[in-house]
Amino acid sequence: MTNRLARETSPYLKQHQDNPVDWFSWGPEAFAEARERNVPVLLSVGYSACHWCHVMAHECFEDTETASVMNRLFVNIKVDREERPDIDALYMDAVQAMSGRGGWPMTVFMSPEGQPFFGGTYFPKPSFLKLMSAIDDAWRNRRSDIENNISALVESLGRTAAVTADDSLPGHELVAEACAQFENSFDAKWGGFGGAPKFPSTMNLDCIIRNYIDNPTPAAKNIVTTSLDAMASGGMYDHIGGGFSRYSVDEKWLVPHFEKMLYDQALLLRVYTHAAVLFKSETYKQICSEIIEYVLRDLRHPDGGFFSAEDADSLDDQGHSHEGHFYVFTPEQLRTILSPDEFEVACDHYEITQTGNFEGKNIPSRLNHRGDFKRSPKIDAIRAKIFNARNQRTRPLLDDKVLTEWNAMMTASLVETATLFNEPTWLLVAEQNGEFLYQQLRVLDHESKRFFWKRSWQESGEPQARHRALAADLAHLIDAFTRLGEATGKAIWISRACEVADELVANYWDETNGGLFTIAQDGEQLIVRQKDLLDNATPSANSTAANALLRLGAITGAERFTLKAHQILRLFTRIAAGAPSAFGNLLLAVHLLHKGITEIAITGDKPELVAHVKKQWLPNAVLSFGEPIDSPLWQNRPSGFAFVCQNYVCSAPAQSIAELDRALATI
Numbered sequence: 001m002t003n004r005l006a007r008e009t010s011p012y013l014k015q016h017q018d019n020p021v022d023w024f025s026w027g028p029e030a031f032a033e034a035r036e037r038n039v040p041v042l043l044s045v046g047y048s049a050c051h052w053c054h055v056m057a058h059e060c061f062e063d064t065e066t067a068s069v070m071n072r073l074f075v076n077i078k079v080d081r082e083e084r085p086d087i088d089a090l091y092m093d094a095v096q097a098m099s100g101r102g103g104w105p106m107t108v109f110m111s112p113e114g115q116p117f118f119g120g121t122y123f124p125k126p127s128f129l130k131l132m133s134a135i136d137d138a139w140r141n142r143r144s145d146i147e148n149n150i151s152a153l154v155e156s157l158g159r160t161a162a163v164t165a166d167d168s169l170p171g172h173e174l175v176a177e178a179c180a181q182f183e184n185s186f187d188a189k190w191g192g193f194g195g196a197p198k199f200p201s202t203m204n205l206d207c208i209i210r211n212y213i214d215n216p217t218p219a220a221k222n223i224v225t226t227s228l229d230a231m232a233s234g235g236m237y238d239h240i241g242g243g244f245s246r247y248s249v250d251e252k253w254l255v256p257h258f259e260k261m262l263y264d265q266a267l268l269l270r271v272y273t274h275a276a277v278l279f280k281s282e283t284y285k286q287i288c289s290e291i292i293e294y295v296l297r298d299l300r301h302p303d304g305g306f307f308s309a310e311d312a313d314s315l316d317d318q319g320h321s322h323e324g325h326f327y328v329f330t331p332e333q334l335r336t337i338l339s340p341d342e343f344e345v346a347c348d349h350y351e352i353t354q355t356g357n358f359e360g361k362n363i364p365s366r367l368n369h370r371g372d373f374k375r376s377p378k379i380d381a382i383r384a385k386i387f388n389a390r391n392q393r394t395r396p397l398l399d400d401k402v403l404t405e406w407n408a409m410m411t412a413s414l415v416e417t418a419t420l421f422n423e424p425t426w427l428l429v430a431e432q433n434g435e436f437l438y439q440q441l442r443v444l445d446h447e448s449k450r451f452f453w454k455r456s457w458q459e460s461g462e463p464q465a466r467h468r469a470l471a472a473d474l475a476h477l478i479d480a481f482t483r484l485g486e487a488t489g490k491a492i493w494i495s496r497a498c499e500v501a502d503e504l505v506a507n508y509w510d511e512t513n514g515g516l517f518t519i520a521q522d523g524e525q526l527i528v529r530q531k532d533l534l535d536n537a538t539p540s541a542n543s544t545a546a547n548a549l550l551r552l553g554a555i556t557g558a559e560r561f562t563l564k565a566h567q568i569l570r571l572f573t574r575i576a577a578g579a580p581s582a583f584g585n586l587l588l589a590v591h592l593l594h595k596g597i598t599e600i601a602i603t604g605d606k607p608e609l610v611a612h613v614k615k616q617w618l619p620n621a622v623l624s625f626g627e628p629i630d631s632p633l634w635q636n637r638p639s640g641f642a643f644v645c646q647n648y649v650c651s652a653p654a655q656s657i658a659e660l661d662r663a664l665a666t667i
Contacts, residue, residue, distance in 0.1 A: 489626020
């Protein structure tokens with residue numbers, strides 16, 4: 001017997017369609033049922049690649065005894081946090097306020113009005129049964145205690161919307177203060193920040209890189225290179241197939257949580273690209289190439305969209321699920337794949353031992369050769385053999401939904417890497433992805449005759465595009481479309497970036513305090529309307545918008561975009577000063593603001609000048625060439641020159657590379 005989740009398209013929700021739990025998806029039907037029965041709502045939030053979500057599903061949701069209690073005492077709702085990060089963020093704040101910690105699976109008990117009063121993360125079956133009994137008793141016999149809990153929690157959940165803008169913009173010293181904090185928490189032995197578990201912290205590394213450009217200290221370079229070398233040496237990096245897992249459970253990046261997320265590939269590609277160019281590292285360039293190879297091979301829809309994730313768990317030959325099974329090897333398994341000579345070389349290169357480094361098996365790694373990624377033709381041949389043999393195994397589950405936010409993030413990163421490495425094939429892929437998003441995730445509402453952006457697309461869905469886009473979706477689209485315009489010279493991308501930016505401001509802007517609400521004013525409203533402010537695993541909607549609007553404002557001369565970016569930044573003047581390391585992506589906007597944006601316009605047919613600009617990483621510059629756009633950069637400009645400007649005040653026109661270099665050096 002299937003439950004209501006059979007109607008859904010999310011791979012995570014469909015994993016639960018055969019549970020004995022009478023699941024509802026999020027929506028008014030579930031809350032009406034809870035009101036009619038006068039029972040609490042049990043909300044369970046997870047995602048397809050989450051190992052502990054699978055564990056709780058096996059122990060509880062697939063168990064008839066547990067399911068019968070859930071069905072009798074509650075109305076049960078399943079949510080895919082990747083489809084609905086607005087719901088996830090709201091109730092995760094509640095769980096963290098109650099328990100001091102968060103994570104997935106997330107379990108929240110709430111009133112029929114959606115007001116939370118108790119929550120936690122993973123519960124094994126015995127604890128879960130006891131908890132449900134206690135919640136039921138409190139609901140029936142101590143309702144006043146629950147009401148008190150609700151009042152306090154709902155008030156705290158609105159705190160992001162209550163942040164007010166400062167009269168002044170954040171100072172440039174904020175970047176240096178944050179970098180000092182990063183240095184204090186830096187793990188000098190293994191890189192990264194703090195202890196286990198370790199996350200890539202890409203935005204913080206990028207902040208250090210930007211500060212290094214202004215103040216190139218050996219300490220800053222050491223933080224970046226030690227971290228990037230170590231991350232790519234341990235098992236968090238897939239040495240056989242490319243790409244990174246989400247995080248490492250230990251301090252030396254050896255044992256990953258094996259799920260592979262699209263957004264991590266996007267953010268790691270970005271920072272390795274910047275480091276490759278800045279430090280002239282062929283090693284980092286190779287890692288970038290292998291990240292892209294992985295995404296294009298394993299996460300790409302034939303029409304251009306990028307899929308969300310691959311699972312942490314996979315099946316063995318007996319059909320049993322194990323975390324990381326797809327990626328690990330015993331020496332005996334390698335012996336069946338390789339010749340005796342190749343076997344010895346492989347064991348040395350990938351540090352394969354009889355005892356293993358993960359549950360008696362081996363995650364291929366290079367920790368004893370940290371930073372050395374050179375591969376001989378023989379190693380390449382061995383790697384190909386292992387890769388082909390690994391592909392005979394049952395692959396981890398692919399979450400094949402296409403998320404606007406993550407796709408736009410990947411597109412922006414791919415554009416940068418393709419441009420700096422002069423790889424036109426990658427740029428073509430990025431443009432195809434941008435076109436896919438514009439054609440498939442921008443949907444006409446026939447009733448209102450308006451186009452609305454959607455967050456999630458799934459090929460087998462009806463409709464394929466679902467869920468109203470959130471502020472983060474549109475903010476990343478602005479960035480992706482602007483960068484596509486800069487890289488291709490096609491005016492349509494800048495036009496589309498402006499279109500999305502105007503939509504973002506019109507429907508998500510807080511007219512009282514400034515900044516962007518997560519949910520559109522004409523979208524579904526939850527119990528409070530929050531703002532996405534903190535840079536966590538992904539950049540926040542507001543920090544992304546600040547960066548994107550600053551750059552779009554510079555390239556178009558549209559002051560309305562620049563002013564909104566400044567208003568967003570003023571929201572952070574006080575809160576970022578208290579904990580600058582929690583705002584890594586926001587700090588990039590602060591750096592951009594105070595360094596000032598260099599505007600480069602190249603008119604007419606000057607491919608050698610365009611190529612010269614493109615091969616340089618100029619994080620504080622925007623480029624316009626090819627098709628003219630509606631911008632002061634193109635007004636009354638003669639053809640065949642490069643113009644280097646700040647605030648549209650330009651140096652003398654440059655016709656040669658030497659003249660262009662002099663103009664760039666002057667600015």
